Amino acid sequence: MTASTVLILGGTGEGRRLADLLRVELPGAHVVSSLAGRIATPRHPAGSVRVGGFGGVGGLATWLREHRVCAVVDATHPFAARISAAAAEATAACGVPLLALRRRAWSPGSGDDWRCVDSMEEAAALVRTIASRVLLTVGRQELGAFAGDRHTWFLARCVDHPDPPLPARVEVLLDRGPYTVAAERALLDERGIDAVVTKNSGGPATAAKLTAARERALPVVMVRRPACPHDVPEVSDVDAAVAWVRHRLAVPADH
Incomplete structure (x- = not known):
């Protein structure tokens, strides 16, 4: 794999849409979507897919190094606190940029x-x-x-x-x-x-x-949602996540 490998920790609709967009807008990047494997028939995103855990923080850090990952997007479920914490720790240890892509939480309205x-x-x-x-x-x-x-x-x-x-x-x-x-x-x-x-x-x-x-x-x-790891930038929009990845890869916006 090249140094432009992007890892998406997925399993959500946002993760699938991000993989689809990156495949179109950044064809030079190698995008790998990782699914936890907890659903028997998951909906697979475009591009490369791996299924299963990494073996904790150490296993994820080793995977990032071996595959020369240049950016990680945590697009897991908002309640997947364990993998989000592991991603924050592993990327920090490897010096790999990490972005959290989280859909906005629901909020009560009139009559709720x-x-x-x-x-x-x-x-x-x-x-x-x-x-x-x-x-x-x-x-x-x-x-x-x-x-x-x-x-x-x-x-x-x-x-x-x-x-x-x-x-x-x-x-x-x-x-x-x-x-x-x-x-x-x-x-x-x-x-x-x-x-x-x-x-x-x-x-x-x-x-x-x-x-x-x-x-x-x-x-x-x-x-309520569990707390997200501190010091991890977060967006709720897939297009914003694409822009973040583009910046990490230093790809011009009109590419």
């Missing part, structure tokens, strides 16, 4: 009834006091936090089937966004949902459930 918490455990403790039938959209790896609740009925929507432990009263719905407000409204009505639990992932693909919950005057237990 959000109950914000800092952890999945707090969400599980709160929801059992305010609801009996809950739409749970927190990802398959977080369902264990609700396993001790034997009274609440959950509709757990996941991309892949979750592993135990699971709540005692749960229906698993395998589905993948984007979702429409009409479909989310119908789901809430058909299942008799009286509360929604979700992460503040941001972005339009899964925001329809928040609109539907507002229309039905349902409470939403919203898990």
Whole structure:
């Protein structure tokens, strides 16, 4: 690989769009998208793709050196705190520039009834006091936090089937966004949902459930994002990430 290798830590729509744009706008760069491998059938971006972990900070640092990476864009999920922290540490050790590409967080609007918490455990403790039938959209790896609740009925929507432990009263719905407000409204009505639990992932693909919950005057237990690593520049726009990579590679804007 050349010294113009760019690593995208991906798995998000923003990461896929960034890979697509870089392939067109910076054809001389070698773009590698890394996916964690936690989804059985991930949507692959354009260009080179690697799947699986790096083996911690040391493994990632070794990979960066061996592949002569000149820039890293962390376009992982806003809740992928572990890989984001590892990326910050590994790039600092190697002297490789790092940019965080994060979609903007959702924010409550008029008519929203959000109950914000800092952890999945707090969400599980709160929801059992305010609801009996809950739409749970927190990802398959977080369902264990609700396993001790034997009274609440959950509709757990996941991309892949979750592993135990699971709540005692749960229906698993395998589905993948984007979702429409009409479909989310119908789901809430058909299942008799009286509360929604979700992460503040941001972005339009899964925001329809928040609109539907507002229309039905349902409470939403919203898990706040984990803190991002300090001293890592951050953008929320894919075009801004392209410009950052272009600058790192010293490619003229009219190239």
